[in-house]
Amino acid sequence: MNLPIRAVQQNIKDGTTTCQKIVTDYIARIEAHRHLNAYLEVFADEAMARAKQLDEKLARGEKTGQLFGCVIAIKDNICYIGHKVSAGSKILDGFTSIYNATVVERLLAEDAIIIGRTNCDEFAMGSSNENSAYGKVLNAQDNTRVPGGSSGGSAVVVQAGLCHASLGSDTGGSIRQPASFCGIVGLKPTYGRVSRYGLIAYASSFDQIGPFTHHVEDAALIMQVIAGRDRHDATSSSKPVNSYAENLQFNKKARIAIFHTTLQSDGLKPEVKQATENLLNQLRADGHTVEEVSFDLLEYLIPTYYVLTTAEASSNLARFDGVHYGYRSPGANEMETVYKKSRTEGFGKEVKNRIMLGTFVLSSGYYDAYYSRAQKVRRILTQQLRAVFKEYDFIIMPTAPSTAFQFGEKTSNPVEMYLADIYTVLANLVGIPAISLPLAKGGENLPIGIQILADNFEEEKLLAFSELLMQQHAVAQ
Numbered sequence: 159m160n161l162p163i164r165a166v167q168q169n170i171k172d173g174t175t176t177c178q179k180i181v182t183d184y185i186a187r188i189e190a191h192r193h194l195n196a197y198l199e200v201f202a203d204e205a206m207a208r209a210k211q212l213d214e215k216l217a218r219g220e221k222t223g224q225l226f227g228c229v230i231a232i233k234d235n236i237c238y239i240g241h242k243v244s245a246g247s248k249i250l251d252g253f254t255s256i257y258n259a260t261v262v263e264r265l266l267a268e269d270a271i272i273i274g275r276t277n278c279d280e281f282a283m284g285s286s287n288e289n290s291a292y293g294k295v296l297n298a299q300d301n302t303r304v305p306g307g308s309s310g311g312s313a314v315v316v317q318a319g320l321c322h323a324s325l326g327s328d329t330g331g332s333i334r335q336p337a338s339f340c341g342i343v344g345l346k347p348t349y350g351r352v353s354r355y356g357l358i359a360y361a362s363s364f365d366q367i368g369p370f371t372h373h374v375e376d377a378a379l380i381m382q383v384i385a386g387r388d389r390h391d392a393t394s395s396s397k398p399v400n401s402y403a404e405n406l407q408f409n410k411k412a413r414i415a416i417f418h419t420t421l422q423s424d425g426l427k428p429e430v431k432q433a434t435e436n437l438l439n440q441l442r443a444d445g446h447t448v449e450e451v452s453f454d455l456l457e458y459l460i461p462t463y464y465v466l467t468t469a470e471a472s473s474n475l476a477r478f479d480g481v482h483y484g485y486r487s488p489g490a491n492e493m494e495t496v497y498k499k500s501r502t503e504g505f506g507k508e509v510k511n512r513i514m515l516g517t518f519v520l521s522s523g524y525y526d527a528y529y530s531r532a533q534k535v536r537r538i539l540t541q542q543l544r545a546v547f548k549e550y551d552f553i554i555m556p557t558a559p560s561t562a563f564q565f566g567e568k569t570s571n572p573v574e575m576y577l578a579d580i581y582t583v584l585a586n587l588v589g590i591p592a593i594s595l596p597l598a599k600g601g602e603n604l605p606i607g608i609q610i611l612a613d614n615f616e617e618e619k620l621l622a623f624s625e626l627l628m629q630q631h632a633v634a635q
Contacts, residue, residue, distance in 0.1 A: 205271050224379060268383050287307040289307070312326040333346050419456040433606045487503050
């Protein structure tokens with residue numbers, strides 16, 4: 159079930175299998191793994207009808223798209239016309255999308271099959287997928303452990319072989335951290351590389367859509383389909399989209415920077431530190447340059463990230479008010495109580511915490527003390543990273559400070575939960591691309607993801623180097 163997409167396509171064209179057979183097999187597997195709670199909804203009949211159309215298209219000898227026959231799941235904050243979308247929240251209970259996200263349009267245009275929508279932390283706020291209004295998602299390798307968040311459902315459906323690939327969104331690590339916990343590939347593109355049109359916003363200057371896959375080549379193939387300028391999203395870049403999947407050869411020795419502070423963090427588990435150092439030593443032995451670079455802002459990353467993202471969330475989530483769509487409290491009898499009761503009952507605890515925090519940091523008297531200062535730190539981070547990438551091709555660090563933790567282990571301590579993002583928020587703060595690769599294992603055979611960061615719009619180089627690392631250093635999952 160984990161063949162690369164192009165190998166699957168070749169099997170279809172050779173007559174070894176069909177799109178309908180592939181979808182039938184996935185639907186059976188999904189049914190057998192319902193306990194994981196990874197899918198909120200499976201579009202079984204629609205996926206079968208789509209598969210039949212694609213088989214008939216191939217039989218007629220028509221040209222097929224780049225993702226022909228690829229079965230893809232989408233996170234429950236990506237709009238798909240005529241389908242429910244809730245962002246894992248009761249506040250959008252029963253809401254049906256009236257338009258397609260740009261990424262959905264592009265997937266369908268290249269003959270992909272969308273099989274369902276995946277569970278996630280409410281409004282993408284979480285690092286464990288314990289915050290969904292529709293129940294937690296279980297890690298397929300160990301059902302007592304979290305799959306990571308917020309895109310936990312999208313990670314697990316790939317991990318468990320319930321689709322070829324999936325799309326998630328990444329605001330502060332919500333693709334890379336679940337990829338690390340589930341032992342798969344997770345890519346966060348450069349900010350603006352992929353359109354956010356049709357993505358329910360958490361923090362608009364941070365959010366990016368990206369793929370979960372088993373293979374780097376598959377991530378590259380999906381990226382070259384979904385990336386590019388979109389007239390519906392003013393933040394999307396007009397830079398040309400390269401043929402990432404055709405250029406996966408990395409034929410030079412890389413210059414790699416490491417931040418000493420990232421490997422000395424108190425919260426970093428010894429097995430993760432050891433796995434990262436082992437890879438760095440192997441890269442040195444392979445002839446790559448690996449050097450320490452000064453970076454003294456690690457302790458500022460989490461506070462800066464949460465000040466800015468909660469401020470943006472406070473603004474973005476104001477539209478969910480019980481008036482126009484979604485949940486409306488049955489106990490509301492006039493305008494003020496419609497707002498108060500609908501939002502109080504419709505939002506979960508974590509979302510309400512972040513809305514209140516964001517409203518606080520934007521309030522009169524605190525704006526300059528918190529929000530303005532956080533923006534200044536963000537600018538300094540951007541300047542520091544720009545200087546690093548003038549000298550180095552990549553930065554390498556752990557994806558997460560630990561392997562997948564137990565359910566409930568961090569829920570009583572929000573600060574400890576937020577620190578699970580300590581290595582991933584940097585890429586979102588400065589807008590650069592980053593990928594998590596399953597390059598090691600820890601205790602109890604749990605996956606350890608290693609994170610590689612590159613300069614803005616260097617996805618082609620990042621994917622090529624990632625392919626090299628997977629070929630030379632990947633461990634069996």
